[in-house]
Structure formats: C-alpha cells, structure tokens
Amino acid sequence: MLKNSTKYRAPKSVMRGRAAVVAGGLCAALALGSTAAMAADSQAAGLFGTASSVSGIADVMKTQADGQKKTAAAAADAKKRADEKSAADRSARVNAWVKPVSSYTIGAAFAQAGAHWAHTHSGQDFVVPTGTQVMAVHGGTVVEAGWGGAYGNNIVIKHADSTYTQYGHLSKLEVSAGQTVSTGQEIGKSGSTGNSTGPHLHFEARTTPNYGSGVEPLAFLRLHGVTM
Numbered sequence: 163m164l165k166n167s168t169k170y171r172a173p174k175s176v177m178r179g180r181a182a183v184v185a186g187g188l189c190a191a192l193a194l195g196s197t198a199a200m201a202a203d204s205q206a207a208g209l210f211g212t213a214s215s216v217s218g219i220a221d222v223m224k225t226q227a228d229g230q231k232k233t234a235a236a237a238a239d240a241k242k243r244a245d246e247k248s249a250a251d252r253s254a255r256v257n258a259w260v261k262p263v264s265s266y267t268i269g270a271a272f273a274q275a276g277a278h279w280a281h282t283h284s285g286q287d288f289v290v291p292t293g294t295q296v297m298a299v300h301g302g303t304v305v306e307a308g309w310g311g312a313y314g315n316n317i318v319i320k321h322a323d324s325t326y327t328q329y330g331h332l333s334k335l336e337v338s339a340g341q342t343v344s345t346g347q348e349i350g351k352s353g354s355t356g357n358s359t360g361p362h363l364h365f366e367a368r369t370t371p372n373y374g375s376g377v378e379p380l381a382f383l384r385l386h387g388v389t390m
C-alpha cells in the first residue's frame with residue numbers, strides 16, 4: 163500500500179536498535195526541514211512585494227537553521243545513548259554466567275549415591291554425545307587442564323569471586339593452565355575419559371580447586387542467573 167503512495171515515503175523506522183535511533187533522528191531532520199521550507203514558501207508568497215518580506219524570510223530561515231541544529235543535537239544524543247547501551251550490553255555479557263553445554267539431558271545429580279562412586283556424586287552430570295562443545299560458565303583463569311584420574315581429561319577454572327568450576331571426562335582440552343577464558347568460551351569437547359560409563363559432562367562448582375569442596379551445581383548456576 164505504501165509502495166503506491168507518492169506523497170508519503172515510509173521512513174525506515176522498522177530498523178532496530180541503534181540504527182533505528184539514528185534513522186529516527188535523520189527522518190526528523192528531513193521532516194523538520196520540509197516543514198520549515200513549506201513555511202518559508204507560504205510566508206514568502208504572502209509577503210511577496212512588500213518591504214518586510216526580507217526580514218520575514220530571514221526569520222523563517224533562522225527558524226529552519228535552529229530546527230536543524232536541534233535535530234543534529236537530538237541525533238548526537240541518540241548516538242550517545244546507543245553507545246552507552248552497547249557498553250552496558252558488553253558489560254552484561256562479561257558479568258553473565260552461562261550453561262556449560264547448550265543442549266543436554268540431566269544425568270546423575272549432586273550428592274546422589276550410586277554404584278559408580280565410592281562416596282556420593284560430587285557434581286552434576288549433563289548427558290551429551292562425545293564431541294559436544296563445553297563452555298566456561300563464566301570468565302576466569304584456568305588453574306588445571308589435564309589428566310585428573312577418575313575425572314579423565316578435566317579443566318578447573320577459578321572465577322573472580324573465588325569460586326571454581328570443573329569440567330570432567332573430556333575428549334579434548336582446548337585451553338591450558340594459566341590461560342584466561344571468557345564467559346561462554348569453548349574450552350574443550352565432552353567425552354567419556356576417566357571413570358565414566360558413557361559420554362557425558364561431569365560439572366562441579368566448588369569453593370576451592372579441590373575435590374570435596376563441591377556445592378550443588380544447578381543451584382549454584384541458578385544463583386548466578388542461569389536458567390537451567
């Protein structure tokens with residue numbers, strides 16, 4: 163319907179985010195400009211031939227210039243707000259916590275007693291096929307990346323709040339000790355190495371780097387805003 167209209171060209175207001183804000187500013191500039199131009203035309207026509215027409219036109223031109231200045235200021239303002247928003251988005255991503263695997267079936271739970279463990283289960287199992295991307299649930303420093311006995315190939319990350327997360331039974335390690343990782347960064351691939359009866363990720367949340375200091379991992383992640 164709008165395609166056939168010659169009088170009204172739809173502004174590209176459907177664009178989202180920062181582009182939309184800037185486009186809105188530009189469209190406002192065009193609209194203001196044409197309104198002022200129309201006012202100039204009518205005033206000039208009405209005053210045509212009289213001595214006061216010069217000052218009348220000057221007024222209109224000043225109004226138009228003022229309008230354009232305001233519009234430019236509004237566009238700069240909108241850009242500043244958009245820049246602030248993207249900085250806030252970046253910081254939100256850095257501060258976020260995420261799941262260690264994106265798609266999974268919940269396996270053996272924390273503190274569950276079972277035939278496979280000498281004591282109770284020290285983490286949460288996420289059942290995933292071997293080779294699944296395993297991600298750091300939060301940024302931090304890798305304090306261990308190697309063979310962890312019963313854990314098989316495992317990674318331990320220390321986070322800024324002095325909590326630790328561990329990722330066990332991996333088929334592939336993609337980080338090394340001392341390395342800094344960011345939230346959601348792929349650190350390895352899942353597997354079934356060590357004391358494991360089938361492919362899954364064994365995930366622990368701990369208060370120290372060592373076995374025995376585990377807390378319930380799902381509650382730990384939920385506490386950090388992760389929807390499991």
Ligand SMILES: [Zn+2]
Nearest residue numbers: 285286287364
């Ligand atoms: Zn496990």
